Amino acid sequence: MSTHRPRYRYVAFRLESPRAFRREEILQVMHALTPPLWLVDFEGTSGLVRTTNTEKDAAIAALNRIEAVAGEAVRVRTVGTSGTIRAATRKYLSSRDRAGRDSQKNPYK
Secondary structure (H helix, E strand, O other): OOOOOOEEEEEEEEEEOOEEOHHHHHHHHHHHOOOOOEEEEEEEEEEEEEEEEHHHHHHHHHHHHHEEEEOOEEEEEEEEEEHHHHHHHHHHHOOOOOOOOHHHOOOOO
């Protein structure tokens, strides 16, 4: 048995659906998946789940198998994987926010 703590991976995903979902609706779906995924962040149609490095591929496959949330048909697209929450959010989830922040840093752009 290893005494090392697990190395986590954070998988960003987007839901392709006509409406936005609540966090509780997504949690119900996540609890039914194998391997178990920890929902780190979710807002409307995009989110971030945590898994271990050894279960990363199985976690991505499980996310891609989701067909319905709260009785409505959805398609889940995994956007990317990262080793930290900060990098995953910066790279995959905040593309629309990034433009606003960059223009605020340099008013001459």
